[in-house]
Amino acid sequence: MAFERRVRVRFAPSPTGALHIGGVRTALYNYLFAKAHGGDFLLRIEDTDSQRFVPGAEAYISEALAWCGIVPDEGVEQGGPHAPYRQSERREIYVKYALQLVESGNAYYAFDSAESLSALRAECEGRGETFCYDARTRVKLENSLSLPAEEVQKRIERGDQWVIRFKMPECEDVHMDDIIRGHIVINTSTLDDKVLYKSADALPTYHLANIVDDHLMEISHVIRGEEWLPSLPLHYLLYRAFGWSDSQPLFAHLPLLLKPQGQGKLSKRDGDKFGFPVFPLEWHAPDGEVSMGYREQGYLPEAFINMLSLLGWNPGTEQEIFDMQGLINAFSLERVSKNGARFNHEKAKWFNAQWLHSKSDAFLAETILPLLAAKGIDTTVERAAAAIEIVKERATFPADLVDLTYNIFVAPASYDEKSVAKSWKAEDVENLKRLRELLAGETEIDAEATEAKVREWIIAEGLSIGKLMNTFRLAVLGVGQGPSIFAICAFIGLEETLSRIDAAIRTIK
C-alpha cells in the first residue's frame, strides 16, 4: 500500500442478542490481525437500531470476548482516545456529517413514509417488478430533489419526519479492492439511495455511522463478514463524498460460516437446534429462552479459539494446534479462504480433547473439584489430580473426568450385568479369591511392582491373564472397562482394594 499507518481494526457488533461463533471468528481475525501488526483492536457497539436493542447483549459480548482471551485495546469498557465507543452516545456527531452530505449535494431529505414506500414496493412486486429508490424513481417521490426548497423547509420546520438518503450516482463503475477477494467492479445503476439518517429516532443507519466512526477512530483495516460486500460500493462512495478517500481503510470480507445442516448462513436464531452450541457462552434471552454455550459444555477457551481460527484460515503448514500467541504469529489475511465454511462439531471435540490432554493434572483437578463435590465426592486437589492422571487421556471434556474417576473414588454400589455374565464364572471367582490372598500378603500396592508380581503368579499358576484381570476390574470398579487396574488399586490403596474385592465376592451371585 502507498501509505504506512498504524494498524487499527475494530469489531463492531450490534447488541441484538448473543454473539454467535461467526461473530466471534470475525472478532478473532480482527484481533489476530491487529496483534500480528502491533496494532490496536477496538470494540465498538453499533446500537443504532433502537427497535432491535436487546438488554444484556452488550455485556454478553464483552464477557464472551474476555472468555476467549480477546481483549480490546479500546472500547466500551476500557475507554480510549475516541470515546464514546457506543454509537447511541455519539448522536451529535452523525447529524453533523449527515447534514454536511446534504450541503455538498451528496445526499438529500426524503419525506416518504415507511408505509407509503412499502405500499409502493408491494405494488411493484404485484407487477413483477422490484421497487428501487434510485435516480429513476426519486424524482417522482417526496424529497428535497423533487420538492421546491420552500416546501422542504416548511416540512422540516413543521416537524414532519424525514430521512437523509444518499444520492447514488446514476451510472458509474465503482472500482473496489478487497484483500481477500481482489478487485471488484460494480455499477451504481444497480444500487439504491440508502437511508443514512433517520429523524424519527435521531440516529444514523449502519452505513453512515460506520463510515464516520471508522474515519474518526482512524481505522486502517475493515475486516468483516461477507454479508457486507454488497454495500462496499456505497461505503467507497461515502468516503469519497466526505473527501476521505485517501485515508479510507482497506477492506477484507470474510467468508461466512454456514449452517451445519440445511442451507444458509449460521444465525443467532439457530440457538442449539443442531445439538451443539452456536454461542460461546450460555445465553439467557430476555424472553426466558436459554441457549447453550461452549463454555458451559466444557470447552476450553483455547480449544474453542483454536477450532474457530481454522474455520476459514490455515497457516499453510500442517500444524493444527495453536495457542493465541501462535495464531498471532502465524496469521495473515492472505491465507483466509474465500468460500464459506460449514462447522464440524466432531472436529471441535477433537480440539478440546487435545487441549484438555495438554493441561496439567492440578489445573484440571481445580476445575472439576466442584463437580466432584456435587456428586458427593469430598477430596483434595492433590488426590483429584492423582486420579485425573490415571484417566486423563480418555477424556474430551472436564465432565468426562468426573465420570471416569467416579468409580475410582466410590466403591461400586452395583456391578455391570453384561460384564458379570462374561467374567463372573465360578472358577474366575475362585481365582479372584486366591489373588486376594496374594495381595493381602503385600504391605502396599505399587502399580508396577504389584502388577509384575501378579503376572508372575498368574503365569506360574497357568491361568488366563485376560479372564482374571477382567474379574479383578469388575470387582474393584463394578464395570468391565477402564484404565490399568493396578494404577487404580495403587491409587485407592491396599486396604480399599481388598475391601472392594470382599464386597464383590459377597455381593455378586
Add this chain to the structure above:
RNA sequence: GGUCGAUUCGUCUAACGGUUAGGACAGAAGAUUCUCAAUCUUCAAAUACGAGUUCGAUUCUCGUAUCGACUACCA
C-alpha cells in the same frame, strides 16, 4: 427476479501452470493393552460440468449448473 461472491475427499482445507492431488476430523482395518479409551500403522475417500488458452490445467478465460450473500427508515 436483479447484483455480487463462491465451488478440491462426507467435513475443514493444502497444492499460487508441471505432485502418485497432501494433511486433519469423521469412517474402516490392524498393532498395542488386563478391558475400554488414548496412541501408532494402514486403507477408503475429492478437483461440479462443458468449452477454450497452453507443450501442460485443480490453478487462467468464458459459458452452464449448484450453493451463498445482498436486494429495509436491520446490522
